[in-house]
Amino acid sequence: MALITCQEALDLVATHIATLSPRTDVERVPLEQALGRVLAEPIYADRDQPPFPRSARDGYAVRAADHGVRRLVGSVRAGEIWMGAPLAEGETIEVMTGAPAPDGADAVVMLEHVEATAAEVRISGNHLPRAGDNVVPRGQEARAGDVLLRAGIRLTPAEIALAASVGAAELDVYTQPVAAVLATGDELVAVNRTPAPHQIRDSNSHVLAALVSQHGGVPRLLPPALDTRESLLEHITTARDARLLLLSGGVSAGKYDLVEDVLLSLGAEFYFTGVLIQPGKPVVFGRLPATDTHSEQWIFGLPGNPVSTLVTALLFAMPMLQALGGELSPQPRFVQATLAAAVKVRPGLTRFVAAKLSSSLHAVKVEAVGSHGSGDLAGNARADGYIVVPPDVESLAPGATVTVLLR
């Protein structure tokens, strides 16, 4: 199969995401445990928000059209309501931030803009109120019954606050999808074993498990498979009931790269088997179709070099995992930043250059970390993202605006 561009590969994943049937498995969780989960029900405003005309300042409620010194007739704090008569001409009532504006008042003058005695309030000449000043009208933020959050969004602290404000003490969220993680390679040993000089520890299982957890899934780690048909077949079969299978290693063109062959023998179909990117060129995306006993299983064969595994998982596999978790239109996270130092690459492929961001109030800068390629986990750990260098670009000068894939 021909190599395709990075954009084509992202589009293909998105196309297949669009074919997924809607999620139905739901569990109810307390709001305190809902962070990071995907909402499975709409959340409605239970009443107008704000539920009363709310003073936005500490100050004095007035009728904006009145003139001159106001007579101070009372005080309302947050949590109270003015029980007296509606504000009459020339009157004012002291109000605190968050208090309901008394009936008859149409503006609040900030404390800082008046001279007040126990009986009178004089508004300074350059702060004469206009109707509406510092009063949030009832229902301005939401009307009772409005949809505030839709099913399919991932709950961040902002959505948690909104859910709390409408009394959603428990929420329906989708159950988390299981992603099986299978490293392949004769050279691999588990992290708790001492590798012989010619062996290496299996780090890919762990980066993938961590990514799965971070993106809302439940990782199921399998022991690494050997580079033999029998071992691959056995392990892949064990993983068959997971919705997503993340393989690492064994997808290049080498003699012992048997992952694709074995998947084919199991009936897999492939949507791409190589992308014009570096690192990660041999990445494979496919699917085992549903059978009488199993639902369809989405498969990513990720190249074994640890940085390739991470970058291709971020670009292609995590959006699929998030979609399986019920998230609507998940995408890899890209930001734009200003390049702090020149970057030079060989053109021809879309490159992902390990880089460190430094953000301040008015600028996001990014600089390559000087990594030694797709096996360099130490260099990779000094980065927090990857500068995306388009295939037709050989060098980027300091000051250039670049796209960065975030981790």
Ligand code: AMP
């Ligand atoms: P492969 O894609 O199988 O050709 O592997 C490419 C490189 O990545 C080789 O140097 C492997 O030893 C290394 N590698 C493969 N799988 C893993 C793994 N699970 N953990 C760490 N390194 C790996």
Ligand code: MG
């Ligand atoms: Mg290998």
